[in-house]
Amino acid sequence: MRLARLLFAVCCFIPASSYGERTAAPKPNLIVIMADDLGYADVGFNGCLDIPTPHIDSIASRGVKCTSGYVAYAVCGPSRAGFMTGRYPQRFGFERNPQYKIDDPQMGLPLSEQTIADVLKTVGYRSGIVGKWHLGANSVHHPLERGFDEFYGHLGGGHRYLPQDLTIQKSEQAKNELESYRTWIVNNRSPEKPTKYLTDDFSDAAVRFVENNHSHPFFLFLSYNAPHLPLQATDDYLARVSHIEDPKRRTYAAMISAVDDGVGRVLAKVHELGLDDRTIVFFLSDNGGPILKNASCNDPLRGGKGDVWEGGFRVPFAVSWPSHLPANTIYDQPVSALDIMATIVDLSGATVRSDFSLDGVNLVPFLSGDDLASPHKAIYLRKFDQQRFAVRRGDYKLVISIKDSKSKLYNLSNDIQEKNDLGFKNPKELAELDRLRQEWASQLIEPAFLGLIHTENYQKKREKKQKRQKK
Numbered sequence: 001m002r003l004a005r006l007l008f009a010v011c012c013f014i015p016a017s018s019y020g021e022r023t024a025a026p027k028p029n030l031i032v033i034m035a036d037d038l039g040y041a042d043v044g045f046n047g048c049l050d051i052p053t054p055h056i057d058s059i060a061s062r063g064v065k066c067t068s069g070y071v072a073y074a075v076c077g078p079s080r081a082g083f084m085t086g087r088y089p090q091r092f093g094f095e096r097n098p099q100y101k102i103d104d105p106q107m108g109l110p111l112s113e114q115t116i117a118d119v120l121k122t123v124g125y126r127s128g129i130v131g132k133w134h135l136g137a138n139s140v141h142h143p144l145e146r147g148f149d150e151f152y153g154h155l156g157g158g159h160r161y162l163p164q165d166l167t168i169q170k171s172e173q174a175k176n177e178l179e180s181y182r183t184w185i186v187n188n189r190s191p192e193k194p195t196k197y198l199t200d201d202f203s204d205a206a207v208r209f210v211e212n213n214h215s216h217p218f219f220l221f222l223s224y225n226a227p228h229l230p231l232q233a234t235d236d237y238l239a240r241v242s243h244i245e246d247p248k249r250r251t252y253a254a255m256i257s258a259v260d261d262g263v264g265r266v267l268a269k270v271h272e273l274g275l276d277d278r279t280i281v282f283f284l285s286d287n288g289g290p291i292l293k294n295a296s297c298n299d300p301l302r303g304g305k306g307d308v309w310e311g312g313f314r315v316p317f318a319v320s321w322p323s324h325l326p327a328n329t330i331y332d333q334p335v336s337a338l339d340i341m342a343t344i345v346d347l348s349g350a351t352v353r354s355d356f357s358l359d360g361v362n363l364v365p366f367l368s369g370d371d372l373a374s375p376h377k378a379i380y381l382r383k384f385d386q387q388r389f390a391v392r393r394g395d396y397k398l399v400i401s402i403k404d405s406k407s408k409l410y411n412l413s414n415d416i417q418e419k420n421d422l423g424f425k426n427p428k429e430l431a432e433l434d435r436l437r438q439e440w441a442s443q444l445i446e447p448a449f450l451g452l453i454h455t456e457n458y459q460k461k462r463e464k465k466q467k468r469q470k471k
């Protein structure tokens with residue numbers, strides 16, 4: 001196969017700098033469907049039994065399920081900043097969930113960074129984002145200023161789902177994150193009041209985008225805010241999961257079922273337009289499930305959203321591209337949401353600014369079985385405010401709490417729950433992973449803005465909680 005590609009490239013005098021050019025194939029469309037706060041175990045392709053997700057599962061069955069798919073951070077904003085730039089967000093100071101501050105141009109994705117949409121624009125793509133943005137509410141951070149051609153969604157980190165709850169017309173009128181949950185939806189730059197359950201409304205917009213843009217190569221970022229809080233679902237979706245007794249999990253499941261319907265509708269539209277073989281589809285969550293908050297499940301992983309444990313940043317992750325990736329495949333080597341940008345850059349023949357280095361790799365040779373090596377030397381996480389780090393290399397994972405001066409080593413191949421510290425037994429591996437951590441950390445900067453955890457409201461809530469716990 002490789003030889004055939006090489007001969008083809010030589011015969012046609014096509015530079016072999018990128019996969020897209022080598023094959024002289026049309027540039028593939030990219031669809032990234034990201035759920036919000038979805039648990040590792042809450043999709044059928046990862047073994048979920050109580051929530052039906054047939055359409056999400058179809059991405060894995062038509063392609064590759066990645067069992068060790070990581071995101072760049074364990075909470076929403078920084079994870080998305082990483083995905084959107086293909087770079088660890090700690091490199092550019094995006095290490096906290098931004099506060100909703102319409103007047104603060106510093107509160108968001110630094111303008112020095114390039115987004116996937118910026119890069120794809122240079123090679124003729126049309127890019128659209130539907131749903132949650134969360135990379136800055138100030139006008140300089142608006143998606144249409146960051147490479148996207150179309151935006152239909154909300155600027156903050158979450159949103160209420162029922163149209164009657166959306167009582168603030170303009171995004172600029174929301175004074176804080178909580179108020180931003182109640183704004184109308186932003187249609188490019190205009191406020192628009194949805195008439196439907198928000199997840200369905202976003203699915204409509206995603207289908208519309210594919211319909212209207214398929215004569216060009218396109219990038220659709222379908223960024224569902226579901227199943228992030230608040231837990232709200234319609235009776236129709238609740239009826240589908242009436243077998244679930246716990247009301248919190250029932251509502252959470254209904255919200256996922258709505259996402260699944262939307263995924264099905266987008267995939268059906270791609271199929272109807274004859275684009276299956278020209279469209280690479282990723283499905284993932286932006287971070288692990290916050291178990292207590294939305295009744296999600298990250299089994300068998302330890303911990304959840306916000307943690308350096310696997311449950312914090314290892315997520316449901318599947319990729320399909322029927323013409324290039326085998327169906328029904330399971331891939332166990334660690335991959336990252338940071339790879340999405342590197343993949344499409346390579347496939348589209350785009351170039352990234354020379355002063356930037358991407359942290360991801362083109363996954364296609366790995367997922368197709370052409371390259372048997374591990375795509376990454378290691379996967380890294382730093383949580384600055386907690387002074388915690390994680391490094392995964394092969395089967396081993398190092399977890400460090402700087403404050404407590406504790407370093408622990410786990411072998412995930414036989415200890416997925418990170419219970420048995422092997423640091424004493426294998427000090428050499430621990431030291432090597434720590435060396436990698438230090439090397440990586442030396443390239444990072446401190447957070448560039450304060451986060452949601454620093455707001456007065458958050459602090460008050462936290463103090464109340466601490467008082468309750470003391471009683």
Ligand code: CA
Binds near residue numbers: 037075076228287
């Ligand atoms: Ca999230």
